Amino acid sequence: MMRMILPGLALLVTAAGAALADGVDIIEEPGEARMTCQYTVECLDEEECTFAQFGHDLDLPKTLPGEATMALGTGEAKGTARVANGVFVVTATDQFGSYMLTRMMDGQARLSVHFAEPLTVVNYHGSCEFTE
C-alpha cells in the first residue's frame, strides 16, 4: 500500500529566500517560510531499502515552536515545528498517518511515517531546503 500511496505524494517545488539563523532556531524573514524536501531512499518496514522519488513542501511558522503544515499528495498533515536537541524537528498527523521529520543544518533530512492499518513504518532519507 505504501508504495502506491507515497510515490503519489506531491513533489512541489517553490523558490524564494527564507533563512534560519543557525540553521534551525530563528526564522529571520517575517511571515511564514516554506521548505521543500526531496527523498531518494525509502525503507519500508523490514524490507530492504530502495530508491525513491518522493518529496513534499512544508509550511513553517513565523517563530519556533509553531504550527507547521506538510503538503502531501494525499492532503495536508498538520503539526508542530520546533528545535529539539539542537536540530529542526517537525511532527504532524493526518487521517492517513503520522509523520516526524528531522533536518540538519546542512540540509540532510530523515522522515519517518507511521500507518496503523496495516501497521507500517516507512523511513525516508533525503534533504530539505528553505525556499522562501
Place this chain on the structure above:
Amino acid sequence: MTRAVLPILAGLACLTASAAQAQAQAYDCLIETFCENIDTCEPGPNVLLPLVRLADGGYRLDGVGQPISGDAPGNFGAPVIHFLDATQNRLSFMVTMDQTGGLVVSGQRINETGAAEVMSAKGHCEAAE
C-alpha cells in the same frame, strides 16, 4: 547493528512506571524487529518498553523526555505519540500503537559525528499487570 539504540532501549527497559497515576494503564511493549538507517533489519533486542496511558488520555513512554502530543483521536483510532527526548541520547521519538497492541517506534537524531540517523522498531504491547 544497534549501535545507537540498543543501549537506549536497554536503558528504557530498566526504567519503571515511576509516575503511575490513578487510572493510568501501563503497557509492556516487546520490540520484535529493529532497523537502523539503511542497514538490513534485525530481530529486536527483546527489551520491554514501558508505555503508559495516562489518566488524561495522553501517553508517556517512561524515561523518554516529555510527550509533545498525546493520542490523536480520529486518526485511525490509534494513539499516535510524539516524544522529544531531552536526555543524552538526543533522540526524537514517534510511537504508534494500533488497537491490537501492535507497535511501531521511530527514532531520529544527529549522532556524535554529526550524521543524521533514523531507526525504527516494530513489536507488540500487552497491558501490564
